[in-house]
Amino acid sequence: MPRKNYICNPKPVFNPPKNEKKRSNFICYAMKKASEIDVARSRLNYTLLAIDPKTGNILPRFRRLNEHRACAMRAIVLAMLYYCNIDSNLVEASIEKLADECGLSTFSDSGNKSITRASRLISEFLEPMGFVKCKKKKTQSTSNYIPKKIFLTPSFFMLFHISQSTINQYLSGQKKLLKNLKIKEKKIFISFSDIKIISKLDEKSARNKILNALINYYTASELTKIGPKGLKKKIDIEYSNLCKLYKKK
Known part of the structure; x- marks a missing residue:
């Protein structure tokens, strides 16, 4: 050749x-x-x-x-x-x-x-x-x-x-965007009117209300993946956030 x-x-x-x-x-x-x-x-x-x-x-x-x-x-x-x-x-x-x-x-x-x-x-x-x-x-x-x-x-x-x-700047922007999306996702499953109602309830009733909101927000398969421990953790986080929110007010 x-x-x-x-x-x-x-x-x-x-x-x-x-x-x-x-x-x-x-x-x-x-x-x-x-x-x-x-x-x-x-x-x-x-x-x-x-x-x-x-x-x-x-x-x-x-x-x-x-x-x-x-x-x-x-x-x-x-x-x-x-x-x-x-x-x-x-x-x-x-x-x-x-x-x-x-x-x-x-x-x-x-x-x-x-x-x-x-x-x-x-x-x-x-x-x-x-x-x-x-x-x-x-x-x-x-x-x-x-x-x-x-x-x-x-x-x-x-x-x-x-x-x-330039690469670091892009990655930093992506992290901020992801963080903002997570914050938005965390807040949208409970409506503002429900938050006002929950804030007036005792702890046990408030946690039950948050649990119902989570069950309505996630699909059955998502709830299975989250599991009982994961669900409890989410309830703890949301209840803590609500307490901080209304203490500030």
Whole structure:
């Protein structure tokens, strides 16, 4: 086979699966940034030192990106972002899944699949450059390892100019939003008129009233999941909140 034709798919592109759940605003933003910048020709690719992940030593003779590997990197960066859990930076997809959806998987004449193009890009470039960290497992061959879990590092996001402070700001906003939603959820199951009634009752009657409100608010399956102990805890919390509310007044 002539050298110029040794790559089966010279122009790989990430094609996300259909009917997948919607990605977060941050992931959509990051993917847009990554698609607008040539991540394969980032300054970081030439200024960062390549480190052997096994020994921690600098790799003095390190193979940089040729054009075929650069094309593969452009595709797989988007795929990794698409499947990234931003809370943990874990890529929630296997190497095979990434390879398949980026057009990096190849098949022999006998029909055997190979994901070497994707796995080598990760183990021989992205990991030594510090763009990802991998937890690995041993293959059937005693000398070979393949990435089992892939985590994106701050340097990965710097490829398309997203700083760690930007990520932290997003995560902080998400926590505040979640907290507000929980506060709203906690208050809506008892109406204002019921709160006024409950506040005038003795403790036992008030707790029974809160229990009835909880039973009406949750479905049967939700109540089963909450369980008796969980239900008692919710009653204690709501009764305590009511006591604090009317003491302040």
